[in-house]
Amino acid sequence: MYAVRMHAFGDPDVLQFEEVDKPSPGRKQVLVEVHAASVNPVDWKIREGKYPVVQERDLPIVPGRDIAGKVVELGEDVTDVKIGQQVFAFLDMETGGYGDYVAVNVGYLSPKPRELTMTEAAAVPLAAMTAGQGLFDCGGLRRGQRVLIHGGAGGVGHLAIQLAKTRGAWVATTVSQLDIDFVTRLGADQVVDYESERFEEVVRPVDLVLDLIGGDTQDRSFEVLVSGGRLVSTLNEPDVEKAREYGVRATGFMAKPNGKQLYAIAQFIDQGQIRVEVQRTYPLSQAGQAQEVQKMEHSRGKTVLEVRH
Ligand SMILES: NC(=O)c1ccc[n+]([C@@H]2O[C@H](COP(=O)([O-])OP(=O)(O)OC[C@H]3O[C@@H](n4cnc5c(N)ncnc54)[C@H](OP(=O)(O)O)[C@@H]3O)[C@@H](O)[C@H]2O)c1
Structure with missing residues (x-):
């Protein structure tokens, strides 16, 4: 071969x-x-x-x-x-x-x-498992909660927006100008152009931030969380001192293979709920x-x- x-x-x-x-x-x-x-x-x-x-x-x-x-x-x-x-x-x-x-x-x-x-x-598979495990297993996202997804147009982000909507969450996302229509069609409730707006000035407090970008974007994300909210990052372990200061939980995570979760994703796709x-x-x-x-x-x-x- x-x-x-x-x-x-x-x-x-x-x-x-x-x-x-x-x-x-x-x-x-x-x-x-x-x-x-x-x-x-x-x-x-x-x-x-x-x-x-x-x-x-x-x-x-x-x-x-x-x-x-x-x-x-x-x-x-x-x-x-x-x-x-x-x-x-x-x-x-x-x-x-x-x-x-x-x-x-x-x-x-x-x-x-x-x-x-x-x-x-x-x-x-990898992108959807990362999205699902980040939002639900690590992030504990529940129906009616508010989530901010950074990098919503990318491989993980575009599936995360749709998965969060299947759970009845309210979704804000950061993307470049080129992708505003794309993520709006996927169901995002608020779209922030990361090149021309500061998300912490325009997004009202959220229960969860799914950080797919890291760096300065991650640092500024503490400001948009409600007290007791969560920051989950695919990039690194966030600053625990800062998390304590803001009264939130912050964690990095590594997605893992899981056939049962993948089967659930396949069903969402076949039912037309995720593309x-x-x-x-x-x-x-x-x-x-x-x-x-x-x-x-x-x-x-x-x-x-x-x-x-
Ligand atoms: N820990 C884990 O298990 C795990 C699993 C999967 C992925 N990851 C990591 O997570 C990150 C995202 O993965 P991915 O597959 O979704 O990557 P990707 O497909 O390359 O998508 C990244 C997206 O982020 C956008 N972006 C860049 N800078 C941004 C900013 N400042 N604010 C908002 N959006 C921005 C990009 O848009 P533009 O092209 O317009 O800039 C692009 O649409 C990668 O670093 C990857 O290595 C980790």
């Missing part, structure tokens, strides 16, 4: 399209023929050696944290998945999606949403270019690598 693999940290040239051994599914794993794999910011952070979880000693690795494809082989003790089934999955750090095949733990996958193509389905935006597609052999464009250019929704057509 072929895969994109990196043997060193560095610029996009370290991603090599090469022949590698086909994995065998272990106990409670299935082998998936990958049809599409999405590109996430974590992929280029790892490639650049800026993601501490992956060190030099872990190389070479096949990048890629989410895929859609077809089950072609069952490992031991797999009872509830069938050969030929179309699935999608958020992978752990042990495996990578940028290749022809990947062995996936059955607990990480779900039947693919019927309404989506393989390319669209691959765009969903996924695929902004760009590339063939697998152009993974380096796909990562660079994802990093450097305006992001609205997701970038996906097409592995099989």
Whole structure:
């Protein structure tokens, strides 16, 4: 089989399209023929050696944290998945999606949403799990509460807006001017252009901030929280001293694969309550270019690598 693999940290040239051994599914794993794999910011952070979880000693690795494809082989003790089934999955750090095949733990996958193509389905798992776990598991968002989502037009943000609406929350979001109409159509109740307005001056206090941006945006977010509110960040552990000063809770978190949660997302998609935006597609052999464009250019929704057509 072929895969994109990196043997060193560095610029996009370290991603090599090469022949590698086909994995065998272990106990409670299935082998998936990958049809599409999405590109996430974590992929280029790892490639650049800026993601501490992956060190030099872990190389070479096949990048890629989410895929859609077809089950072609069952490992031991797999009872509830069938050969030929179309699935999608958020992978752990042990495996990578940028290749022809990947062995996936059955607990990480779900039947693919019927309404989506393989390319669209691959765009969903990591971003949707991050959105859902950030809003509900870490953020405790409940019906009728108010949430501010920073970076609402990106891969995670555009799904977070829609998921928060399915729970009956009121949603404000920060985006660039280009994306105001896009996130309004997704259901955002208040949209703030981060380049021309200061969100802390125009958004009334919220119960939760989902921070997908970090830095100064995260620092200023304490000002828009109600007393007892929460700040949840995908970037880093927020300043605990500042949280205490403002009387709020603040936490960083790392999304985890979860097939049951992914199945719930698939149902929302098939019921038409959540839609996924695929902004760009590339063939697998152009993974380096796909990562660079994802990093450097305006992001609205997701970038996906097409592995099989
Ligand atoms: N901890 C975890 O488990 C986890 C999981 C997923 C993602 N993440 C991290 O979360 C971040 C977001 O991920 P993603 O996949 O959604 O990234 P993405 O698709 O690149 O989206 C980022 C979005 O943020 C917008 N943006 C940039 N600066 C902004 C600002 N100051 N205010 C508001 N919006 C701004 C961008 O719009 P423009 O292009 O118009 O600037 C873009 O739409 C990344 O850093 C990623 O590594 C962490």
